[in-house]
Amino acid sequence: MAGTVVFDLDGTLADTSGDLIAAANACFTGRGLDPLLDPVADALIAFHGGRAMLRAGYARMAADTLLPPGAEDEDYARLLVHYGEAIAVHTKLYPGTEAALDALADAGHILAVCTNKPEALAETLLRELGIRDRFAAMIGADTLPVRKPDPRPYQAAVERAGGIVTRSFLVGDTETDRKTATAAGVPVALVAFGPEGEALTRLAPEAMLAHFDDLPALAADWLA
Structure with missing residues (x-):
């Protein structure tokens, strides 16, 4: 049976890590930041979800960089859009x-x-x-x-x-x-x-x- x-x-x-990290990095660069995640070294972070990637990136910002209230929610929504538009590139x-x-x-x-x-x-x-x-x-x-x-x-x-x-x-x-x-x-x-x-x-x-x-x-x- x-x-x-x-x-x-x-x-x-x-x-899927390459495309997930690319979507997160698009959120960072959209705020004028550098791409904060590496598609190889940070592959494991990608598999913990979009918010985990965003938080990992935020933790690497310069100490004097401030994000506006609600930035994570805004970036998460943007991440889903970026990812949906380039979901199977890598x-x-x-x-x-x-x-x-x-x-x-x-x-x-x-x-x-x-x-x-x-x-x-x-x-x-x-x-x-x-x-x-x-x-x-x-x-x-x-x-x-x-x-x-x-x-x-x-x-x-x-x-x-x-x-x-x-x-x-x-x-x-x-x-x-x-x-x-x-x-x-x-x-x-x-x-x-x-x-x-x-x-x-x-x-x-x-x-x-x-x-x-x-x-x-x-x-x-x-x-x-």
Whole structure:
């Protein structure tokens, strides 16, 4: 009997850090500041969300630089606009992503996405990457009133895809994904090829994926 494999998006299916950081830097330069984030060195910050990038950049401003009240909210709104206009310039699927999705589908498994990226942006990105039709459901940060690590977005992703939560597992790349899986009562496989790499073993996931080539066999084992 097949099951459901649910994927996070940023840092799991695709390396989106370059485009996310470019959007944040556009906000900084729009205020007359330098680009304050580095697309390589700050990749991990990008996967913690837009506000995390803005705050990291603000912390690097000159000590005598003052921001007006409400600057973070204004810049966050601008960041979403900048990002939406250039969402797949640098973003690439991780090696083996499409082959793994094909293998899972061929084995009869249902695929879904559960991400803390806003739903409209996630839909756009998946289409730009050419893989939206691989997934039977997609739940974003604002699809429901709650977001990961609350288990309800994960449960909704499985159920809307036509699956059963007890015959599913999550593939992710952050502590949020670890907590989501625990709250939903399902196993999690964390990817070792994202920005944190093998450091994610500290979260004691049920599995670490060195490459997407390993995912079909893992699914066969866990969903057998």
